[in-house]
Amino acid sequence: MKDKIKVTATELFLNLGFKSVTMDDIANEMGISKKTIYTHFNNKTALVSEVTSSLFCVISEGIDLICSIEKNSIEELYEIKRFVMEHLKNEKTSPLYQLHKYYPKIYATLKKKQFDLMQDCVMDNLKRGVHTGMYRDNINVEFVSRIYFTGVTGIKDQDFFPARMFPMDALMDQFLEYHLRGICTPKGLETLQECITTNQLT
Template sequence: MGGYKVTVSRTELKTRIVEKAVEQFTQNGIKSVTMDDIAAMLGISKRTFYEIFADKEALLEECIQREQAESEEFVKSVLGTSQNVLEVLLKCYQRSIEKFHATNKRFFEDLKKYPKAYAQMSRRQDKDVEKTVEFFREGVRQGIFRDDINFYIMNRLVREQLDVLMNTDICEEYSFVEVYESIMFTYLRGISTERGAKVLEEFVREYRKKR
């Protein structure tokens, strides 16, 4: 019984470390935050900390895994409550760009210095592309999207646009939501069928009412 309590305590401690690390890495970048910094913030001894995570890359991999699990749960919840693929795509894209918007740019620059963690992130991004393209194809089956579109190209283009959004000061002049909507709604109108355009306009009206 005593061993069980220790195991639970260590699991909870690991969760606290990962949560704090995600917070600090995304706010300040990876390089500027040390393992000792995180241990001190949590009031954990260095010895205990390093027993759980041997080095920063191991901690970083766990942080990425946690964020990926949260993303998967979000997609599941959206699938369970959305009426069509348009709503799924819009909500997922919005969550993605909000995450990027809240992340210090140095995080992505620093991540490249950790090969295992970077490879883990890259594998997930490749997987996400396949899932997104399948959503588009489902939209074709629903008669919402045109069937003459290369969705790999379109997905790449919208990602590039969102990356530009991340690296400009346009959001200092206009609200983040307004810029995001301008990109996404224009993009989706361009690949929609006549039926899809009507569905999109109806969705946009309801979306703005709720917002």
């Protein structure tokens, strides 16, 4: 039952937002009593914590799998972006922003885990891109990986990038292109253009 509650809560949180969904909403969706939920989770904060932790594990495993294939570095970033957006329902409720605003402690823990995961993945991507001639060989890998993390988390701030002006899927595409154009070689730019064209067709 605990896992079923987490699955239902995850769907509702991602579709409607962490703030909007109540324990009553989850109980009604499942056709169970709220008391049943409280036998497994002390409060909504505990449920949010477990849901975000589980979701992070699923996304981490997926990213690790994509990275293990060792695709072309540029294609790999687009593949990761597609995978993450699918699992976060295209971020239409801005889940990370809501976590930051309403559950700051959970957000801080998640952000640290996210940084550790992304740092390894992005640094490997950058080194491989340099080695294969996709990225310039004079980039500072440590600097670029941290700037990338700062950017990819920063664009999720609704105060600066409101969804009505910047739909998340398009915003991620724009950020990826911005990031890659700064580090690509002429060879890499050709691949980037192919990825942009392919991305627009899907």
